[in-house]
Amino acid sequence: MALIQTENIWKIYEMGQDVVNALQGVSVEIERGEYVAIMGPSGSGKSTLMNLIGCLDTPSRGEYTLDDKAVSKLSDDELAGIRNREIGFVFQTFNLLPRASALHNVELPLIYNGTPTRERHEMAMAALEKVDLLDRKDHKPSELSGGQRQRVAIARALVNNPSILLADEPTGNLDSKTSQEIMSLVDDLHSQGNTVITVTHERDIANHAHRVISILDGQIATDEKIPESRRNGIH
Amino acid sequence: MVTPSLAAIALKAVLAHKLRSGLTLLGIVIGVTSVMTIISALEGMTQSIERDLSRLGPSTFIVQRIAIITSDEMFYEKIKRKPVTLSAVEAITERADLVEKVSPRAMNRASVKYKDQSLRRVFVAGTTANYIDIIDFDVAQGRFHSPEDDKYRRPVCFVGDAIREEFFAGVDPLGKTLKVGSAKYTVIGVANKMGSSFGQNRDAFVIIPLSIYSQQFGAPRRGLTLMIKAYSIDVLDDAMDQTRMILRAHRQVPFNKGDDFDMVTADSILEMLNTFTRILRFGLVGISSISVVVGGIVVMNIMMVSVTERTREIGIRRSIGARKQHLLLQFLFESLILTLSGGIIGIVAGFLIAQALVGMMEMEMEPSMLAIVAGLGISTGIGLIFGIYPAMRAAKLDPIKALSYE
Numbered sequence: 324m325a326l327i328q329t330e331n332i333w334k335i336y337e338m339g340q341d342v343v344n345a346l347q348g349v350s351v352e353i354e355r356g357e358y359v360a361i362m363g364p365s366g367s368g369k370s371t372l373m374n375l376i377g378c379l380d381t382p383s384r385g386e387y388t389l390d391d392k393a394v395s396k397l398s399d400d401e402l403a404g405i406r407n408r409e410i411g412f413v414f415q416t417f418n419l420l421p422r423a424s425a426l427h428n429v430e431l432p433l434i435y436n437g438t439p440t441r442e443r444h445e446m447a448m449a450a451l452e453k454v455d456l457l458d459r460k461d462h463k464p465s466e467l468s469g470g471q472r473q474r475v476a477i478a479r480a481l482v483n484n485p486s487i488l489l490a491d492e493p494t495g496n497l498d499s500k501t502s503q504e505i506m507s508l509v510d511d512l513h514s515q516g517n518t519v520i521t522v523t524h525e526r527d528i529a530n531h532a533h534r535v536i537s538i539l540d541g542q543i544a545t546d547e548k549i550p551e552s553r554r555n556g557i558h
Numbered sequence: 559m560v561t562p563s564l565a566a567i568a569l570k571a572v573l574a575h576k577l578r579s580g581l582t583l584l585g586i587v588i589g590v591t592s593v594m595t596i597i598s599a600l601e602g603m604t605q606s607i608e609r610d611l612s613r614l615g616p617s618t619f620i621v622q623r624i625a626i627i628t629s630d631e632m633f634y635e636k637i638k639r640k641p642v643t644l645s646a647v648e649a650i651t652e653r654a655d656l657v658e659k660v661s662p663r664a665m666n667r668a669s670v671k672y673k674d675q676s677l678r679r680v681f682v683a684g685t686t687a688n689y690i691d692i693i694d695f696d697v698a699q700g701r702f703h704s705p706e707d708d709k710y711r712r713p714v715c716f717v718g719d720a721i722r723e724e725f726f727a728g729v730d731p732l733g734k735t736l737k738v739g740s741a742k743y744t745v746i747g748v749a750n751k752m753g754s755s756f757g758q759n760r761d762a763f764v765i766i767p768l769s770i771y772s773q774q775f776g777a778p779r780r781g782l783t784l785m786i787k788a789y790s791i792d793v794l795d796d797a798m799d800q801t802r803m804i805l806r807a808h809r810q811v812p813f814n815k816g817d818d819f820d821m822v823t824a825d826s827i828l829e830m831l832n833t834f835t836r837i838l839r840f841g842l843v844g845i846s847s848i849s850v851v852v853g854g855i856v857v858m859n860i861m862m863v864s865v866t867e868r869t870r871e872i873g874i875r876r877s878i879g880a881r882k883q884h885l886l887l888q889f890l891f892e893s894l895i896l897t898l899s900g901g902i903i904g905i906v907a908g909f910l911i912a913q914a915l916v917g918m919m920e921m922e923m924e925p926s927m928l929a930i931v932a933g934l935g936i937s938t939g940i941g942l943i944f945g946i947y948p949a950m951r952a953a954k955l956d957p958i959k960a961l962s963y964e
Contacts, residue, residue: 374958377877379876379877379957379958379961380958399881399882400881400882400883403876403879403880403881403882404879404881406876406877406878406879407878407879407880408879412877412878414961418870418873418874418877418961419874420871420874422570422574431874431875431878432878432879434560434563434564434567435560435875435878435879435880435881435884436560436879437559437560440563479878
């Protein structure tokens with residue numbers, strides 16, 4: 324069975340009189356080890372889909388199964404547990420705690436699953452080493468460049484060995500050179516066996532993936548495999 | 559374990575804004591300090607009175623023209639009473655068979671001189687030799703005056719520790735001559751140190767035989783205080799009734815009128831005192847608790863601001879797997895750390911103020927466990943009560959909205 328399986332999921336927001344159908348029956352399957360980009364213009368519903376896949380939200384209708392667990396039926400606490408163990412988020416705005424050191428930021432997910440202090444420390448150091456930032460572990464986000472901040476965020480996403488690395492516009496706040504660095508890091512993580520899902524509106528970024536799903540008006544418009552020849556980055 | 563890590567996160571957040579945290583807990587500090595000081599003062603007062611009263615044995619009672627005044631009316635009524643005289647002592651000694659001993663005491667203030675040193679307004683008491691059998695004095699040196707001293711009006715005196723300290727530091731006081739008022743007295747005994755209560759030095763006294771006291775100071779205007787000891791605690795009530803009847807007859811009180819004298823026991827004084835301090839404690843602690851509550855509101859206000867300011871942080875924590883209760887606990891810990899540290903500072907400050915007051919006003923203060931427990935309890939309670947709402951707000955935030963909060 325696929326790692327991610329959504330069956331005809333809907334997300335309906337009611338705002339006063341208005342009813343917004345952000346997602347209108349999306350069915351998608353993503354296998355373990357895949358590298359998928361979700362594309363679409365703003366307002367297309369791609370962020371809503373990402374929030375659902377990332378277990379930040381539950382669908383109004385339809386079924387979402389993540390690693391054989393029926394996520395749409397889970398309680399708030401159980402969802403928090405899934406986010407903690409199965410999902411590694413990478414955000415456009417990095418979303419690091421400004422007052423905490425890089426190391427503490429990376430340790431954060433481990434705090435919430437009760438990992439003992441020493442083990443937590445070791446795991447966070449290992450994750451920082453993977454993104455090549457061990458020498459910056461005591462720096463606060465404000466003392467790091469944009470690219471470095473995003474690498475800390477990636478280390479945080481990886482620290483718990485999640486099933487999915489979920490990156491929402493990971494290069495949206497970076498210049499093109501740094502974007503290339505971050506994307507090649509993401510490519511590397513995929514080639515090491517991680518399941519990667521990026522959400523983007525840029526074709527360039529999307530083309531790093533092996534499969535691109537484009538969303539329009541809350542529905543899947545296209546779902547295509549990207550042949551090696553058309554891919555960006557080194558594979 | 560997640561909880562200790564949450565407490566550590568909370569502590570870091572409190573320490574990150576030192577000035578803000580300091581100002582926030584100021585209200586709690588002031589409140590707890592005043593509660594602490596008041597409880598210590600009341601406790602000290604009660605204990606020193608209890609200790610004074612314990613010098614009166616359990617089978618002893620006191621007869622006085624006026625012993626208790628609880629209102630103005632009572633004062634104007636009682637001020638008309640006749641003084642208690644030596645003839646009353648004779649009547650009781652002769653006729654009250656349940657009474658073991660009666661000791662009359664007259665009191666005045668006079669200046670006391672030794673060589674070129676002098677002390678003003680020292681308590682001078684004139685009493686009989688059996689006074690020492692009824693009132694529990696510790697004799698440090700020498701002796702109390704004897705019946706013979708009283709009978710032959712010998713100019714001898716028994717002095718408190720403050721007199722010894724002031725005049726005879728490093729010298730044997732026995733046999734030295736003091737000038738009390740205008741007359742000379744030979745020191746024959748010194749009492750042990752008793753300390754002070756209510757800013758009053760209880761060691762600054764001179765006791766002389768009643769006979770010579772009357773000769774020097776005349777008949778006491780306000781009458782004598784009678785210390786009366788019953789044969790045992792079992793017959794105390796009967797002895798008091800007996801004494802009352804004898805005194806009423808002696809003072810010719812009409813049968814339809816109340817006593818024209820007051821009778822008190824150590825227990826009755828204690829009971830009154832306890833009622834009094836209970837009211838005082840409730841009143842004062844109640845008033846100073848208001849500032850603790852105001853302090854709690856300040857904490858709540860700051861926590862609300864803090865939750866709003868840190869909406870994004872809350873979103874980040876939720877997105878990486880923090881549960882609602884983790885955030886609830888984190889923010890609750892923050893307000894608890896604020897109020898508890900305020901409480902601890904308040905307890906220490908209250909203790910220091912109590913110490914300073916002891917030094918300055920010769921007041922007795924007792925920094926009791928009760929005060930410490932009350933201080934910690936109040937600050938914890940305030941932290942929980944005023945911290946729970948902001949913490950719940952933090953926990954209830956929708957992670958998606960919190961993440962996109964600017």
